[in-house]
Amino acid sequence: MPKSWEFIGGALCLDFINTVHCYGASDPGDDLTTADDLLSWAMAAKVLTPQGVSGMKRRFHSHPAAGRDALGRMKQIRTQLREIFTSSARRPRQEHVRDLNSLLRQQTAVPGIVDEDGNLQLQWHPHSLPTQGIILPILLSAAQIITGGDFARVRECASPTCTFLFLDTSKNHSRRWCDMRMCGNRAKVNQFRERQRRSRSG
Ligand SMILES: [Zn+2]
Incomplete structure (x- = not known):
């Protein structure tokens, strides 16, 4: 069954980190379990075109080890990125910037605009490893948050069962939930039930 991907982070790198629902839980809910999942996410994120996905799918199906x-590799990078954005500091740590720079230096993709059924889309064409076309835009998105002054605006959802990260662009910097419909409503319902329980018992 095709997965439905969440894009609520406000930045590509955060949406990529959010392919795990609850980091640290015994069942973290990792949506990326196969190379096909990765390609499906990349297409939904508009990082790859359907044509680009088909090419990589063929390659991964004939070389399963390459897909694995x-x-x-992508999961390693996902963990690294999460560490950068959950360091609870106002500025990224020096060693994190160094790590990100080292990842950026390893990429050799070039950008190009492709016409996908009339929709013009930016694609990164890798020189060597095919996944660089997915990695590079994610890394650039992280670099943009860091250099654009938004680092301190990255927050983690207030729900105890959700570790989604998001860019808090609210005026008074008060956004608490990754998504009001998902976690915000659930928290409100729980608070309501708790109040009812207390008024009944008190
Ligand atoms: Zn949440």
Whole structure:
């Protein structure tokens, strides 16, 4: 069954980090379990066109080890990025900037605009590893948050069962939930039930 991907982070790198629902839980709910999942996410995120996905799918199906390696590498990068954005500091740590720079230096993709059924889309064409076309836009998105002054605006959802990260662009910097419909409503319902329980018992 095709997965439905959440894009509520406000930045590509945060949406990529959010492919795990609850980091640290015994079942973290990782949506990326196969290389096909990764490609499906990349297409939904408009990082790859359907044509680009088909090419990589063919490659991964004929070389399953390459698909597994690519997925493993992407997950490593996902963990690294999450560490950068959950350091609870106002500024990114020096070693994190160094790590991100080292990842950026390893990329050799070039940008190009492709016409996808009349929709013009920016694509990164990798020189070597095919997944660089997915990695590079994610890394650039992280670099943009860091250099654009938004680092301190990255927050984690207030729900105890959700570790989604998002860019808080609210005027008074008061957004608490990744998504009001998902976690905000659930929290409100729980608070309501708790109040009712207390008024009944008190
Ligand atoms: Zn949430």
